[in-house]
Amino acid sequence: MTEITVNGMTCTSCATHVKDALEKIPGVNAAVVSYPESRAQVMADTAVSHNQLLAAIAALGYQGSIRVGDFKDEPKIRDALEGAGLHIAIIGSGGAAMAAALKAVEQGATVTLIERGTIGGTCVNIGCVPSKIMIRAAHIAHLRRESPFDGGIAATVPAIDRSKLLAQQQARVDELRHAKYEGILGGNPAITVVHGEARFKDDQSLTVRLNEGGERVVMFDRCLVATGASPAVPPIPGLKESPYWTSTEALASDTIPERLAVIGSSVVALELAQAFARLGSKVTVLARNTLFFREDPAIGEAVTAAFRAEGIEVLEHTQASQVAHIDGEFVLTTTHGELRADKLLVATGRTPNTRSLALDAAGVTVNAQGAIVIDQGMRTSNPNIYAAGDC
Incomplete structure (x- = not known):
């Protein structure tokens, strides 16, 4: 292995350019280049001369010099270089x-x-990206409906075209x-x-x-x-036989249901619950315990208060014991009575x-x-x- 001191590099991109130039030399098997350490380690055939290596570095505008001595980390570098070909x-x-x-x-x-x-x-297909786009649209709808500046900027009820938002x-x-x-x-x-x-x-x-x-x-x-x-799908009788939503179907829906029931009390359940509420759904959240019960209790209390202030119904310590889908309507039997909804979102983990x-x-x-x-x-x-x- 040959080790070279490389002066003049100013960023990790410089190191990448040096690596590429060295590996283009016939007979060079692999190179590891570090910008912070101003050095390159090269594994090459014996036919490759030091002058060839230094010329490739100089052609990029950097100054190179061959290092000599016993390098303590040579076994580690050699192992990394021998990864080439795997x-x-x-x-x-x-x-x-x-x-x-x-x-x-x-x-x-x-x-x-x-x-x-x-x-x-x-993330990009059915998670972070589409959900954050939908949440942002819902936030804009919320701000048009009400904001801290309504005294000077007249609020207006937004017209929601979910099909265009989805497109x-x-x-x-x-x-x-x-x-x-x-x-x-x-x-x-x-x-x-x-x-x-x-x-x-x-x-x-x-x-x-x-x-x-x-x-x-x-x-x-x-x-x-x-x-x-x-x-994950909880073992609620009747649930698997019904056309319930997971987050995937909810994000892909081209309509906003008039009534949406949400089973779940963590991030995915709650961010979608609020988004649908802000886009026009009447949302009811069923939490087996409290919202964000695994986190600091103050977090769940604050989110619950915010949800209720926005008209989202939060049913704490509530579980569905039966789900039925009758004539296009979900009927949930819960520990606090019967709940009816047009759509049911289940977000209870993965x-x-x-x-x-x-x-x-x-x-x-x-x-x-x-x-x-x-x-x-x-x-x-x-x-x-x-x-x-x-x-």
């Missing part, structure tokens, strides 16, 4: 999967990324998915995207049931499971997407909730398999 399989395409894929490629690995659904995972919301989702996920994956030759559902065949291979039909076996040196989570992975075939341990058990380095019980994110 094949890494990644199951999922959300934030954790993308971060890992790009870093792996940066270190010289090749990646096969497997996605059974829409590229981008929860705007989805257009932004599509734009960001392409810019942050699809476009990046499609433009990186070291990443192969396979559309299908993966399960472990053994501890070194996956079987992928392809969306277009057939199967494919993907071998790997390392694997990352980043399959996210899905809405469950790791691990059941279909055949993790036992690879010796990967999960906990009682189905979440993959990892150590501080995100390794599973199989040292060649890692997991990250909601799974």
Whole structure:
């Protein structure tokens, strides 16, 4: 390994440019460049001369000099450089999967990324991005209806066209998915995207049931499971037989229901409850305990007071014991009487997407909730398999 002092770098982008220039030299296998430490470590064939390395650095306008001596961190750097050439399989395409894929490629690995659904995972498609757009629209509607400046700015009742709001919301989702996920994956030759559902065949291979039909076996040196989570459904009699909403259906709805019942008392339930109320729904929240009962009690008390001030009904210590859907109407039997609504949103937590992975075939341990058990380095019980994110 050759270590070079590089003077003149002013940011991490400079380090990236130096790394790219060094790795373009025939015979250079991999390079690690640090801007804060002003140095580069290069693993190259013996035919590569020091002058070639220094010339590549000088061509970028930086000054390089070969360092000599015993480098204490050489084993660690050598291990990182020898990561070049590894094949890494990644199951999922959300934030954790993308971060890992790009870093792996940066270190010289090749990646096969497997996605059974829409590229981008929860956040950009059905989570953070669409929900925050809807919440922002609802906030604007709220400010038009009432604000601290109503004494000098006449309030007005907004006309809500949910179908147009949804079209705007989805257009932004599509734009960001392409810019942050699809476009990046499609433009990186070291990443192969396979559309299908993966399960472990053994501890070194996956079987992928392809969306277009057939199967494919993907071998790997390392694997990352980043399959996210899905809405949990409580075992309320009659619920599964009804057309209830999870957050996914709520965010995709092109109408605002006249009456909305919400089962749940944490972030997803409450942010959507307030958004629908501000867009015109009469909302009732059923909380098994109190709002945000796992947090500081003052938080739940403040949110409850704010909700009630906005006309949102909060039923604390209330559970549904039965759900029926009759003639287009939800009928909930609760500990405090009967509740009727046009739509029912269930947001009571999320469950790791691990059941279909055949993790036992690879010796990967999960906990009682189905979440993959990892150590501080995100390794599973199989040292060649890692997991990250909601799974």
